[in-house]
Amino acid sequence: MPFALSPERERKLQEILERYPTKMAATLPLLHLCQDQEGYVSEEAMGFVAQRLDVSAAHVKGVVTFYTLYNQHPVGKHQVWVCRTLPCALRGAYEVIEHCEKRLGIKCGETTADGKITLRTAECLASCGTAPMMQVDRDYHENLTRERVDQILTRLQGS
Amino acid sequence: MLKRTNYLTKTYGKPEGWGLAAYECDLGGYAQARRALTTMTREQVVDEAKKANIRGRGGAGFPMGVKWSFMPKATPAPGTAKPHYLVVNADEGEPGTHKDRTLMEENPHACVEGCIIACYGIGAHIAYIYVRDELHLSKARLEGAIQEARAKGYLGKTPFGKDYAVEVHVHSGAGAYICGEETSMLNSIEGRRGEPRMKPPFPANAGAFGCPTTVNNLETIAAVPTAFGMGGEEFSKLSALHHIGDGGVRLYGVNGHVKKPCVVELAVGPTFNELIHDVAGGVTGDKGILCVIPGGSSTPVMKPSETVHAPDPKSPLHPWHGKSVFDVPLGVDTMRGVGTMLGTCCVTVIAEGTDPVSCMQNLMQFYRHESCGQCTPCREGGAWLLRVSEKILEGKASMKDLDGMHDIANGIMGNTICAFGEGTAMPALAILQKFRPEFEAYVRGERKRADARLTVEPWS
Numbered sequence: 372m373p374f375a376l377s378p379e380r381e382r383k384l385q386e387i388l389e390r391y392p393t394k395m396a397a398t399l400p401l402l403h404l405c406q407d408q409e410g411y412v413s414e415e416a417m418g419f420v421a422q423r424l425d426v427s428a429a430h431v432k433g434v435v436t437f438y439t440l441y442n443q444h445p446v447g448k449h450q451v452w453v454c455r456t457l458p459c460a461l462r463g464a465y466e467v468i469e470h471c472e473k474r475l476g477i478k479c480g481e482t483t484a485d486g487k488i489t490l491r492t493a494e495c496l497a498s499c500g501t502a503p504m505m506q507v508d509r510d511y512h513e514n515l516t517r518e519r520v521d522q523i524l525t526r527l528q529g530s
Numbered sequence: 531m532l533k534r535t536n537y538l539t540k541t542y543g544k545p546e547g548w549g550l551a552a553y554e555c556d557l558g559g560y561a562q563a564r565r566a567l568t569t570m571t572r573e574q575v576v577d578e579a580k581k582a583n584i585r586g587r588g589g590a591g592f593p594m595g596v597k598w599s600f601m602p603k604a605t606p607a608p609g610t611a612k613p614h615y616l617v618v619n620a621d622e623g624e625p626g627t628h629k630d631r632t633l634m635e636e637n638p639h640a641c642v643e644g645c646i647i648a649c650y651g652i653g654a655h656i657a658y659i660y661v662r663d664e665l666h667l668s669k670a671r672l673e674g675a676i677q678e679a680r681a682k683g684y685l686g687k688t689p690f691g692k693d694y695a696v697e698v699h700v701h702s703g704a705g706a707y708i709c710g711e712e713t714s715m716l717n718s719i720e721g722r723r724g725e726p727r728m729k730p731p732f733p734a735n736a737g738a739f740g741c742p743t744t745v746n747n748l749e750t751i752a753a754v755p756t757a758f759g760m761g762g763e764e765f766s767k768l769s770a771l772h773h774i775g776d777g778g779v780r781l782y783g784v785n786g787h788v789k790k791p792c793v794v795e796l797a798v799g800p801t802f803n804e805l806i807h808d809v810a811g812g813v814t815g816d817k818g819i820l821c822v823i824p825g826g827s828s829t830p831v832m833k834p835s836e837t838v839h840a841p842d843p844k845s846p847l848h849p850w851h852g853k854s855v856f857d858v859p860l861g862v863d864t865m866r867g868v869g870t871m872l873g874t875c876c877v878t879v880i881a882e883g884t885d886p887v888s889c890m891q892n893l894m895q896f897y898r899h900e901s902c903g904q905c906t907p908c909r910e911g912g913a914w915l916l917r918v919s920e921k922i923l924e925g926k927a928s929m930k931d932l933d934g935m936h937d938i939a940n941g942i943m944g945n946t947i948c949a950f951g952e953g954t955a956m957p958a959l960a961i962l963q964k965f966r967p968e969f970e971a972y973v974r975g976e977r978k979r980a981d982a983r984l985t986v987e988p989w990s
Contacts (some may be wrong), residue, residue: 390697437722440663517990
């Protein structure tokens, strides 16, 4: 099925286009809108972006595959990113990751069988002063304790 | 000497401290942007900025006012073919750096007011604040501040009634550390892959969309209203290093193995010892210090046993000759003088008992993941450094591998388009050189990965 933005996102796209002197500059923001709508950037969405911005399909694919945060495949309902980089690792990030993997029964990079949670590691999320931390969808959870991680995962599993 | 200030952080932690009401009540509102636009010329703004001696807060430490002065002198009208642009770097992601985020979340109006003054100073009408995508709260607070400022008539076609249009836009990244490199950021704003560009041309000649562009770090821009409020020179004099052109106040972060990790605002010039013991409450578990990473993972580690060698009385470091590097005021030039970099001013503290080889492996995993892949020495070299680190941890490396690691790191230096290559190689070389006995102990089988620890206390 051909991809189309929802009317609200279409309005947002018009706003975005006004900010830049070229259409190509809207590539990243428009891909965010597409992912926001579908949870990932499908081949159809990439075609839509290329057509709307008058850029090549190769350009769009190049951008999507360059940046970590564009999902190229469907992912779980909730995204859990645990920061693994040194300042967090010094305060227990590896243990947080191990705990999440055990609790969810999956490895980092995988999605739970019920499709609810995708668990991944992240590189430094600029939260080193409140380490260890994880990002769940759009929210940061900082100064994580075992109890807090359990609360978060229980909430996500029940959602 | 430790001198706490609250020019940037006064509203931190207050209810609605990020709103315009708090900014007007506690931090002077938009008085400095108004003054700059309505009473000063573009040249006067750049002169004032130069006097403030604001060294770039993103890591390189280039003087902000001097950078502004590189922009072409003619000011193009809005909508002309070759406009000027301001790009604000808020792609905070250097491991160990957690300061810009607090400004966006807690004091976004200082960022917006700084943008207005900077735009006027460099002859730009549009500013793009490039925020990494993960920082959703930061983006929301900035967007909120922009809307409030626009509603008040501080942004738009005639800010403060002056016929000088200024617009500020937030541009979201999409998860790529390399986009914090200025030319990579420009490509990313243009809608391309975030691959760094060859310099020259420098952004002041050909930056965003091929037009003259100034790229400043977010904290650099946020400091501008304060500097203008008290006068550039007075602002600079707050610093213990004013005499060597490193002025004002800035945010300092302390993270890693300390009792109270934090972000604080201080006059430029505290020492590592002051930050660790007086600001962050000392080392976790009252341990000794193995080393610190001065300001983001790309800055070479320093050990407390290292001393300053500056016998020449003319050296700015001479007053600390023979003393511990942990007692030297942190400044752009002082840190360069002791063989490291000030970087972002967020110190990562690593306690005794931590395994330096595991630290290396962790960091190389970061650089391996974040290399944009454009230059072979960085793409392949980073991967090699990670593989050799892992080989060492697994007890499968030889002494020759340690020398090989040295050669690989040296081979990256100076052979890449951007400084990411050095950012990978410098910390690798420093860790390898300063902790050679620990690396060798792995090779001899005296250290085992199973015993290697990164935490002081188990996570609970």
